[in-house]
Amino acid sequence: MDQAISEMVPLAGSLARVEWRRSARARRVSLRIDPRDGAVVVTLPLRAGRPAGMALLMDHADWVAQRLAALPGAVAFKDGALVPVEGVEHRIRHMPPGTLGGRRGTAWLDEGELRVAGDPAFLERRVGDFLRAEARRRLSVLLAQKVAASGLRPSRVTVKDTRTRWGSCASSRALAFSWRLVMAPHFVQDYVVAHEVAHLQHMNHGPRFWALVDTLTPHTRAAVAWLRDEGPRLMRVGP
Numbered sequence: 001m002d003q004a005i006s007e008m009v010p011l012a013g014s015l016a017r018v019e020w021r022r023s024a025r026a027r028r029v030s031l032r033i034d035p036r037d038g039a040v041v042v043t044l045p046l047r048a049g050r051p052a053g054m055a056l057l058m059d060h061a062d063w064v065a066q067r068l069a070a071l072p073g074a075v076a077f078k079d080g081a082l083v084p085v086e087g088v089e090h091r092i093r094h095m096p097p098g099t100l101g102g103r104r105g106t107a108w109l110d111e112g113e114l115r116v117a118g119d120p121a122f123l124e125r126r127v128g129d130f131l132r133a134e135a136r137r138r139l140s141v142l143l144a145q146k147v148a149a150s151g152l153r154p155s156r157v158t159v160k161d162t163r164t165r166w167g168s169c170a171s172s173r174a175l176a177f178s179w180r181l182v183m184a185p186h187f188v189q190d191y192v193v194a195h196e197v198a199h200l201q202h203m204n205h206g207p208r209f210w211a212l213v214d215t216l217t218p219h220t221r222a223a224v225a226w227l228r229d230e231g232p233r234l235m236r237v238g239p
């Protein structure tokens with residue numbers, strides 16, 4: 001099991017939160033930024049000491065500082081906040097009692113707003129529930145298309161809050177997707193679903209895997225670039 005300890009480390013003129021992880025699986029000292037909370041994660045193999053991690057950190061201090069500075073601020077699900085839905089920013093708006101307009105449910109999209117009715121104390125949870133349900137609905141439509149096109153069928157599909165992956169395919173043929181994909185543009189959702197469906201045939205990222213992905217979506221190149229550039233921001237929205 002991995003262990004984590006957290007401390008503030010002076011880095012390139014400011015303080016960075018560094019999370020030390022010791023991992024039996026790690027083969028070398030490594031460094032990454034967790035875009036969700038802006039922590040610098042240093043992973044140490046069992047045989048490496050903290051000085052090795054600190055040396056790597058100091059060698060890359062400028063890179064780390066630049067990456068931290070480039071992280072956009074976190075966005076909470078609060079009245080007035082902007083949240084992207086399928087690539088389009090929507091403002092969260094709490095609707096006072098009596099303005100439901102006959103709609104079902106307690107959250108809906110209208111006129112560029114994500115409108116939420118009911119007790120404001122539950123607004124944050126309602127926005128989260130709404131976006132998860134939307135993710136499930138939109139990804140299911142795409143999945144049905146890819147299943148029909150490929151003849152490849154997953155054993156089950158779940159929508160989760162995965163921090164490090166947009167989608168995954170288990171050897172049991174179960175697919176999982178991050179609910180955060182609902183915030184990404186449609187072409188990105190299309191690509192991620194195609195990618196995971198292609199893993200039902202090829203459990204690797206070899207040339208035959210990518211050839212199959214390309215038969216299922218025309219968006220691979222653009223979507224990979226979008227996820228690299230814009231993906232970290234989506235990790236900082238919501239709970």
Ligand SMILES: [Zn+2]
Pocket residue numbers: 195199204205
């Ligand atoms: Zn993959």
